[in-house]
Amino acid sequence: MHRSVHNNETLDRTFFALSDPTRRGILERLGGGPATIGELAEPFGLTLNGVKKHVGILEEVDLVITAKVGRARECRLGPAQLEAATGWIDDYRRTWERRLDRFGAYVEKIR
Amino acid sequence: MHRSVHNNETLDRTFFALSDPTRRGILERLGGGPATIGELAEPFGLTLNGVKKHVGILEEVDLVITAKVGRARECRLGPAQLEAATGWIDDYRRTWERRLDRFGAYVEKIR
Numbered sequence: 001m002h003r004s005v006h007n008n009e010t011l012d013r014t015f016f017a018l019s020d021p022t023r024r025g026i027l028e029r030l031g032g033g034p035a036t037i038g039e040l041a042e043p044f045g046l047t048l049n050g051v052k053k054h055v056g057i058l059e060e061v062d063l064v065i066t067a068k069v070g071r072a073r074e075c076r077l078g079p080a081q082l083e084a085a086t087g088w089i090d091d092y093r094r095t096w097e098r099r100l101d102r103f104g105a106y107v108e109k110i111r
Numbered sequence: 112m113h114r115s116v117h118n119n120e121t122l123d124r125t126f127f128a129l130s131d132p133t134r135r136g137i138l139e140r141l142g143g144g145p146a147t148i149g150e151l152a153e154p155f156g157l158t159l160n161g162v163k164k165h166v167g168i169l170e171e172v173d174l175v176i177t178a179k180v181g182r183a184r185e186c187r188l189g190p191a192q193l194e195a196a197t198g199w200i201d202d203y204r205r206t207w208e209r210r211l212d213r214f215g216a217y218v219e220k221i222r
Contacts, residue, residue, distance in 0.1 A: 008132075011132075012131065014130075015127070015129040016127065021119075021122075024199065027203060028203075031206035031210065077206075077207055077210060082204065085200060086200055088129070088135065089196060092138060092142070092193065093192065093193065096142070099188060
């Protein structure tokens with residue numbers, strides 16, 4: 001596995017951002033189109049400050065971008081493509097499969 | 112996106128388990144073969160209790176399994192294949208690309 005990857009702070013924060021069902025819900029909602037902080041608050045039963053906090057965590061890792069539109073703040077999906085996250089998981093799966101192959105070979109041998 | 116997925120507690124806990132560089136490091140180390148709690152403590156500069164805490168979080172989501180071997184507790188990669196995590200990310204990327212296509216079409220139109 002890539003040694004460099006496991007000290008990657010963006011990776012930490014990306015996985016953390018995805019670990020909350022409300023934050024994943026906000027991303028799913030924004031997949032349908034932009035929304036203001038106020039429009040996100042109601043369906044999730046959150047206060048404006050609650051939404052702002054979640055959006056801030058998503059914004060930090062480029063999963064969301066926001067812009068002032070009149071008196072509202074509009075949120076939309078950001079440029080993050082989650083390459084680091086999928087890259088780490090893919091590496092992990094390859095290691096896992098290699099271990100499984102080795103275990104299979106061992107079982108064959110002791111049969 | 113799958114509505115059912117975003118209330119998935121295992122998904123929350125899996126992303127949370129992966130959000131820590133020490134926990135990812137432990138998984139990378141176990142990719143090379145099983146290790147006891149004591150063997151994991153030294154390279155990561157952790158106490159036995161520190162390792163136990165991280166291993167417990169990984170064990171909860173089947174990323175690690177542990178077994179008592181003599182007086183030690185041996186850790187190895189668990190059966191979790193991270194399907195839910197990669198499934199969510201794949202769905203997200205598809206939505207993201209769809210939005211990008213729509214934006215491209217819009218740019219074409221206003222040209």
